[in-house]
Amino acid sequence: MNEGKGICRLSVVPMRATAKLDSVLVSELLFGEHYTVLSEKNEMVQIQLHFDHSTGWIHKNQYTPISEEYFNQVNLSDYKVCIDLSGTIYFQKKHVHILLGSVLPISTNELFKLEEQVAFNGESKSLSQKREFEYMKEVIKKYLNAPYRQGGKTPFGIDHGGFIQQVFKICGYKLPRTIAEQYKSGQEVAGLENIIPGDLIFPTDQPAAGYVFLGGDEYVGIYGGEVKKITALQVGGDQCTARRILLKKIVPEQS
Numbered sequence: 001m002n003e004g005k006g007i008c009r010l011s012v013v014p015m016r017a018t019a020k021l022d023s024v025l026v027s028e029l030l031f032g033e034h035y036t037v038l039s040e041k042n043e044m045v046q047i048q049l050h051f052d053h054s055t056g057w058i059h060k061n062q063y064t065p066i067s068e069e070y071f072n073q074v075n076l077s078d079y080k081v082c083i084d085l086s087g088t089i090y091f092q093k094k095h096v097h098i099l100l101g102s103v104l105p106i107s108t109n110e111l112f113k114l115e116e117q118v119a120f121n122g123e124s125k126s127l128s129q130k131r132e133f134e135y136m137k138e139v140i141k142k143y144l145n146a147p148y149r150q151g152g153k154t155p156f157g158i159d160h161g162g163f164i165q166q167v168f169k170i171c172g173y174k175l176p177r178t179i180a181e182q183y184k185s186g187q188e189v190a191g192l193e194n195i196i197p198g199d200l201i202f203p204t205d206q207p208a209a210g211y212v213f214l215g216g217d218e219y220v221g222i223y224g225g226e227v228k229k230i231t232a233l234q235v236g237g238d239q240c241t242a243r244r245i246l247l248k249k250i251v252p253e254q255s
Contacts, residue, residue, distance in 0.1 A: 004037040005071040006047065009064040011097050012154060015056025019044040025151030026056045027162070027177055031082075031089070031096060032103025034066070034074045050075065052165065054177040080104040080124035081170055085142050085155055087122035099154045100142055101166045103127065130172035130247055133198040139170050140212065140220055146227045160209050160222050164200065167212065173245055179210045182243070189242035198246040203236035211235055213242075 008029040016023035019041040027049070029035070035047040044057040066074075082102040088095050089104065098104075105118050125131075142155060143166070149157030153166050161178040168175045175182050183202050189195055197215040211221035214229065223230045 005034065005066050005068060006037055006045075006063050007034040007066050007070075007074070008032060008062075009096070010062060011099060011102075013058050013062045015047070015049075015054070015058055015151070016044075017056065019046065019057045021059065023057065025149075027054050027151050028153050029058065030102045030153070031098040032079070032105060034071060034103075037063070049177075051169075051174065052177045074103075074105075077107040078126050078128045080106045080120075081127045082120075082122060082124055083139070083170060084122040084124075087120065090119040099156070101153070101170060125170070126172075127169075128172060133246060136167060136171050136198055136212075136246070137214070139167050140214075143167065143227045144220075144229070148222050148225045148227075158222070158227065163222060163227055164210050164212065168245060171246075175245065179208055182210060183241065186243040186245040189244050192240060192242060195242045196244070198244075200243045200245060201235060202241045202243070204239045204241065205236055 008031055011031055013029040014025050015027040015029060017026050029049070033049060033051060035049045038046040038048055038055065040060065043060055045060050045063045046055065046057050048055045082098055082100060082104060085100050087098055089098050104120055104124055106120060143158065143163060146155045146158045148159060150159050152158045153162030161182060164182055165175045165177055175185055179202065182200065189199055195201070195213050197213055199213045201211045201213055201219060203209055209221065211219040213219055217231050218229050219232065219235050220227065220229050223234060
């Protein structure tokens with residue numbers, strides 16, 4: 001199994017810190033996310049997620065192997081991402097419930113013949129299509145009031161890094177999994193007086209936290225155990241670092 005390839009074919013699969021079922025949750029796999037197998041131990045499989053290179057352990061019963069060719073197809077195809085809070089996808093003669101941010105094996109520019117017959121009637125967009133801040137605000141609304149969950153990245157349980165990563169992923173931007181990595185992403189903004197809506201704000205006195213600036217005196221992120229809108233005072237005033245990820249000009253998506 002070493003150096004094999006796999007893909008998530010369940011709604012959500014926990015990724016753990018060590019090869020034990022009761023180990024700390026470090027992240028999650030969503031439907032359609034693909035990965036490389038690194039090792040195997042104690043009925044567990046260590047994987048590296050292709051999207052952000054994060055690593056963790058999943059149970060081998062939740063490992064779905066794919067061929068090298070199909071793995072490369074996923075890499076090269078511009079697949080769709082689910083933008084519904086939840087939905088249902090039909091493939092291999094069964095229905096699977098999927099969540100916001102799941103990757104759909106549906107594309108307008110297939111390079112190889114699909115290995116699976118797929119049907120999905122919900123809302124989706126191209127993974128690569130970069131969207132503007134107004135679109136991001138609509139995505140953020142779907143995560144509001146989501147409870148904090150260490151290692152989580154769904155509207156039903158999410159952590160600081162997961163919230164930021166998933167919002168930007170749906171808007172067409174790749175970000176690392178953790179706040180510590182996101183802190184180094186994009187372009188640094190010199191001074192909070194220069195921030196614009198969509199910029200990321202990292203308080204110096206909250207090393208594990210990050211927020212999205214919404215404009216005016218509003219920010220959004222995990223605060224008080226859930227995703228909510230907060231003020232500059234709650235964020236931490238001027239003791240922050242800002243990073244810019246969003247492009248200022250966006251090319252409209254082709255219909």
